[in-house]
Amino acid sequence: MKHPWTACIESTISRSFPVSFGHVRRSARWLVSTSFLAVAIAACGDESPETSTESGEADITAPDQVPAPGTAERRRLIKAIHAKLDPKLNGQANEFLVNWMKSENGFTFMQARWRGRGKAIDWKKTAYKDEVDAGVFDTVKDESGNEVAPISVLVKKEADGFGVLDSVVAPTDLSFAGTGYPGVPRSIYPNIAWP
Numbered sequence: 001m002k003h004p005w006t007a008c009i010e011s012t013i014s015r016s017f018p019v020s021f022g023h024v025r026r027s028a029r030w031l032v033s034t035s036f037l038a039v040a041i042a043a044c045g046d047e048s049p050e051t052s053t054e055s056g057e058a059d060i061t062a063p064d065q066v067p068a069p070g071t072a073e074r075r076r077l078i079k080a081i082h083a084k085l086d087p088k089l090n091g092q093a094n095e096f097l098v099n100w101m102k103s104e105n106g107f108t109f110m111q112a113r114w115r116g117r118g119k120a121i122d123w124k125k126t127a128y129k130d131e132v133d134a135g136v137f138d139t140v141k142d143e144s145g146n147e148v149a150p151i152s153v154l155v156k157k158e159a160d161g162f163g164v165l166d167s168v169v170a171p172t173d174l175s176f177a178g179t180g181y182p183g184v185p186r187s188i189y190p191n192i193a194w195p
């Protein structure tokens with residue numbers, strides 16, 4: 001018997017990879033990408049993630065996130081991530097649709113979809129232009145048909161706030177930010193991050 005989400009995920013995959021990209025659909029490489037799988041699962045949720053907040057994060061239903069949505073610590077964390085990554089978008093308004101955030105021992109791992117706020121991000125006008133042109137910047141389409149980038153970020157709590165240690169944006173293969181940093185607890189990552 002199939003899990004209840006299976007049909008929805010298969011439908012999302014079919015919509016995201018049309019017949020002309022059948023060779024991609026058959027490729028096992030993208031299947032293990034938790035970024036895409038998380039997007040597919042989030043698309044199957046009952047609630048729409050369309051309500052934006054002033055924190056630069058869109059509301060989305062996600063299990064057991066720490067720090068919890070709406071808390072002051074989470075707003076500071078998201079603000080620190082924006083301060084580090086927004087310059088790469090050359091002034092384009094943006095937000096994160098967070099589908100995974102866990103903190104432990106001063107480290108936080110976030111996985112999200114990075115999208116435009118108000119209008120789509122033109123990825124060719126960003127610091128990622130070379131990757132886009134080379135075909136190694138793997139975006140997915142959101143419910144409005146706009147290109148959004150899966151992103152993972154590792155953040156460390158510091159005396160004066162938060163510092164972004166590593167980020168992975170629109171990977172073509174399974175990739176998680178910060179898995180090589182010493183002292184980072186495995187428990188902040190999704191289970192699929194570790195063999």
